Amino acid sequence: xxxxxxxxxxxxxxxxxxxxxxxxxxxxxxxxxxxxxxxxxxxxxxxxxxxxxxxxxxxxxxxxxxxxxxxxxxxxxxxxxxxxxxxxxxxxxxxxxxxxxxxxxxxxxxxxxxxxxxxxxxxxxxxxxxxxxxxxxxxxxxxxxxxxxxxxxxxxxxxxxxxxxxxxxxxxxxxxxxxxxxxxxxxxxxxxxxxxxxxxxxxxxxxxxxxxxxxxxxxxxxxxxxxxxxxxxxxxxxxxxxxxxxxxxxxxxxxxxxxxxxxxxxxxxxxxxxxxxxxxxxxxxxxxxxxxxxxxxxxxxxxxxxxxxxxxxxxxxxxxxxxxxxxxxxxxxxxxxxxxxxxxxxxxxxxxxxxxxxxx
Numbered sequence: 001x002x003x004x005x006x007x008x009x010x011x012x013x014x015x016x017x018x019x020x021x022x023x024x025x026x027x028x029x030x031x032x033x034x035x036x037x038x039x040x041x042x043x044x045x046x047x048x049x050x051x052x053x054x055x056x057x058x059x060x061x062x063x064x065x066x067x068x069x070x071x072x073x074x075x076x077x078x079x080x081x082x083x084x085x086x087x088x089x090x091x092x093x094x095x096x097x098x099x100x101x102x103x104x105x106x107x108x109x110x111x112x113x114x115x116x117x118x119x120x121x122x123x124x125x126x127x128x129x130x131x132x133x134x135x136x137x138x139x140x141x142x143x144x145x146x147x148x149x150x151x152x153x154x155x156x157x158x159x160x161x162x163x164x165x166x167x168x169x170x171x172x173x174x175x176x177x178x179x180x181x182x183x184x185x186x187x188x189x190x191x192x193x194x195x196x197x198x199x200x201x202x203x204x205x206x207x208x209x210x211x212x213x214x215x216x217x218x219x220x221x222x223x224x225x226x227x228x229x230x231x232x233x234x235x236x237x238x239x240x241x242x243x244x245x246x247x248x249x250x251x252x253x254x255x256x257x258x259x260x261x262x263x264x265x266x267x268x269x270x271x272x273x274x275x276x277x278x279x280x281x282x283x284x285x286x287x288x289x290x291x292x293x294x295x296x297x298x299x300x301x302x303x304x305x306x307x308x309x310x311x312x313x314x315x316x317x318x319x320x321x322x323x324x325x326x327x328x329x330x331x332x333x334x335x336x337x338x339x340x341x342x343x344x345x346x347x348x349x350x351x352x353x354x355x356x357x358x359x360x
Contacts, residue, residue, distance in 0.1 A: 036077070036078040036079075036080070037084075038088070039076050039078070039080055039084060039085060039088040039089055039092045040076060040077050040078065040092065041075070041076060041077070041092045041095040041096070042072075042073055042074060042075055042076050042077050042096075043077075044096065044097055048097055048098065048344070049097050051097075051098065051344070051347050051348060051351060052097035052098055052347070054351040054354070054355075055098075055347060055350060055351060056321040056322065056354070057127075058321045058324065058325065058326045058327060059100075059317060059321050059327045059329070059350065060100040060101035060128075060129050060180060060326070060327065060328050060329070061098055061099070061100060061101065061329050061330075061331070061343050061346060061347060062099050062100060062101035062102045062103070062131070062329070062330050062331070062343065063093075063099065063102060063103070063330060063331055063332070063333075063339035063340065063343060064102075064103040064105055064277070064279075064330050064331065064332040064333070064339065065102065065103065065104075065105050065106070066085065066089045066090055066093040066102055067082045067085040067086045067089055068082070068085070068298070068299050068333065069081060069082055069085065069298060070297065070298025070299040070300040070338075071299065071300065071338075071340055072300070073300070074300065074338070074340040074341070075089075075092065075093055075096055075099075075340055076089065076092050076093075090102070090120060090123045090124065091123040091124070094123065094124040094125060094128050096340075098343050098344060098347050099340075099343070100127065100128055100129065101128065101129050101130065101131055101180055101328055101329075101330060102130060102131065102330065103130075103131040103132075103133065103183075103277065103330040104117075104120065104130055104131065104132045104133065105133055107132055107133050107134070107135060107167075107171075108133040108134070108135060108136050108139075108185070109135070109136065110135065111135045111137070111166040111167065111170070112170060112171075112174075113170055113174070114169075114170040114171075114173035114174040115174065116170075116174065117130075117132075117170055117171055117173070117174025117175045118173075118174040118175075119174075120174070120175070121174060121175045121176065121178045124178065126178075128178055129178055129179065129180030129181075129220055129328065130171075130175055130178055130179055130180055131180055131181045131182075131183060131275070131277075131328050131330050132167075132171050132175070132179065132181070132182050132183065133183050133185055134163065134167045134182065134183065134184045134185070135162075135166055135167060136187065137154070137156050137162060137166065138156060138157070138158065138159055138162050138163045138166065138167060138184070138207075139157075139158075139184050139185055139186050139187060140154055140157065140186075140187040141153065141154055141157045141186075141187065141189050141190060141193055142154055142187070142190065157203075158200075158203045158204055158206070158207045159207070160206060160207045160210035160211075161210075163184070163207050163210070163211060164210060164211055164212065167182065168182060168211050168212060168214075168223075169212070172212070172214065172217045172218060172221075173217075175218070176217050176218065177217065177218050177219060177220070178218075179214065179217070179218035179220075179221045180218075180220055180221065180222070180326075180328045181221070181222050181223075181224050181249070181273075181275045181328045182214070182221065182222070182223050182224070183224045183225075183226050183249050183275065183277065184223070184224070184225050184226070185226040185227075185228070185249070185251075185277075186225065186226065186227045186228065186229075186232070187228060188228045188229055188255065189229050194229060194231050197231060197232075197234075197236075198236075201236055201237065201240050204225070204240055205240045205243065205244060208223065208225075208240070208241075208244035208245075208246050209243075209244050211223060213245075220326055222246070222247055222272075222273050222275060222326070222328075223244075223245070223246040223247070224246065224247050224248065224249035224275040225241060225246055225247075225248060225249060226248075226249035226251045226277060227251065227256075228251070228253065228255045228256065229255070230256060230257055233257070233261075233262065233264070233265060235268065237265070238264075238265050238268035238269060239268075241269060242268070242269055247269055247272050247273060247275055248262075248265040248266060248269060248275075249275040249276065249277060250262055250265075250266065250274065250275065250276040250277070250316075251276075251277055251279065252276065252277070252278040252279060252280075252309060252313070252335070253277075253279040253280050253286075254280050254281070254282040254284060254285055254286045254288060255286040258309075259309060259312050259313060259316075260312060263316070266316070271323070271325060272325065273320075273325050273326040273327065273328070274316065274317065274320045274321075274325060274326070274327040274328070274329070275327075275328050275329075276313065276316075276327070276328070276329045276330070277329075277330050277331075277332075278309070278313070278329070278330070278331045278332060278335045278342070279332050279334060279335065280292060280332065280334045280335065281304045281306060281334060281335055281336060283304050284334075289334060292333075292334040293334070295337075296333055296334065296337045296338070299333040299337065299338050299339065300338055301337060301338055301341070302336050302337045302338055302341050302342070303336065303337035304336055304337060305336050305345070306335070306336055310342070310345050310346050310349050311349055313329070313346060313349075314346055314349030314350045314352075314353050315353055317329065317346075317350050317353075318350050318353035318354050318357070321350075321354075322354060329346070331343055331346070
């Protein structure tokens with residue numbers, strides 16, 4: 001049952017989906033771009049609307065943030081600045097038939113207030129759900145300089161008080177029932193700390209147990225822990241998450257093992273929701289964000305379609321949602337080059353997987 005549920009062993013790479021070409025058509029040439037002071041939605045063809053209708057209501061696909069001018073012709077019409085999109089883009093993004101969640105990544109760099117979260121919630125439909133990243137002041141073991149280098153140990157790492165006051169409570173107050181997954185992404189740890197994993201697990205347990213329940217205000221809400229060191233992927237880690245009512249965030253990132261090697265964590269936590277963040281294509285290596293940005297901007301077409309990962313992720317999504325579990329899946333531009341195109345590709349794979357193996 002669980003082998004089938006989580007996709008079984010890796011399959012041979014599939015052929016490219018017929019309705020989502022590996023090399024999407026180029027966007028409108030710059031000379032033809034329409035400039036406007038108001039952001040409006042790009043009309044979607046009937047194939048996209050039909051695809052959205054064929055997806056389970058418990059699946060919420062989306063992207064990491066939304067302020068990308070290069071998504072002209074994919075998500076919005078006309079040419080807009082990232083500043084304009086930061087103010088008006090979310091409401092337009094949420095009109096796209098396939099976009100039913102988004103990751104609020106800016107909260108990782110600086111905690112947001114309840115009123116900031118409330119402004120986000122006011123711009124989206126009632127069934128939209130947010131994925132929120134917890135602030136790095138809680139999730140990073142090091143205090144870092146502006147260039148990202150760790151300077152010294154962070155005394156607030158996994159602080160129960162800050163996790164509650166700077167993250168969970170503002171998100172609950174501001175987003176209410178529109179809070180989907182609250183993700184504590186634990187940054188890469190120094191070797192000295194990785195050698196003390198039992199102490200880290202105790203510290204994580206203490207923090208998670210101190211957090212308030214999301215259910216009264218956010219019935220779909222779930223606390224998820226994402227890691228960037230494979231050393232976390234143990235039965236003891238799964239036991240801590242299960243004890244605390246949290247789940248594992250499937251992290252598709254070059255620092256982590258492939259998807260199939262992370263599935264034992266999901267099996268150990270079954271039944272439960274799926275939280276997944278597809279962050280970085282492995283062709284760039286574990287430190288390749290800047291390389292991906294230079295190659296992929298303005299994020300309007302696919303550069304490195306990862307068809308095996310799409311198929312494996314879709315199999316997991318189909319297996320869990322057909323059994324009534326929620327799935328929150330957000331995709332970065334750094335996954336394949338253009339998050340909206342990847343969302344469509346994953347959606348097509350999910351629809352095909354559900355059609356091929358209906359629930360018995």
